[in-house]
Amino acid sequence: MIKRKKSEADWAVEILSAHSEPLHYQDLLKSIAGKMNKKDDPETLNSIYTRINLDNRLVYQGEGYWYYDTSRIQKE
Template sequence: MEYANRSETDVAHDILSEKNEAMYYKELVMEVIDKKRKPVQSLAQAISEVYTLINMDSRFHYEGEGKWGLTEWNPPEVKRTHTTRAGAAAGSKTSRRREKLLEGIQEE
């Protein structure tokens, strides 16, 4: 695949998609730099630039311990909703109680 005309983040996305597992950021960034075959004057600066681009792209997810994966690998958070009328009534009572507690705290 030709990587020269693709963005660093697209290349990183391809690499992670192919490996199908999270990678240590430095290994991922070095592979991006290698595949792009872009001349690098300062390796530290190139690593910093690519890392920053990955960090700002919502397609990537920080897994912890220096490893990055793809956001699509993580199921979206499910918000719990009350399905029964009794549950909805209990939820609204809880909300009102919280509001009153907060009002009391703010007045102090």
């Protein structure tokens, strides 16, 4: 079986589950960019933000904080 490359949202779920609490979006985006070996320039961070915004596993908590919906996470 071919292992697929992790998406921005996959990294977000991994980072958030490791922290066990919501993270501010700026910290989350910079962490994702770092894990993916991407620059943390505004264009890249905007692209990452768009992708996590579209993923239904990730939930905006308000005041800039994101977390993941534990009921939508599949365990491997």
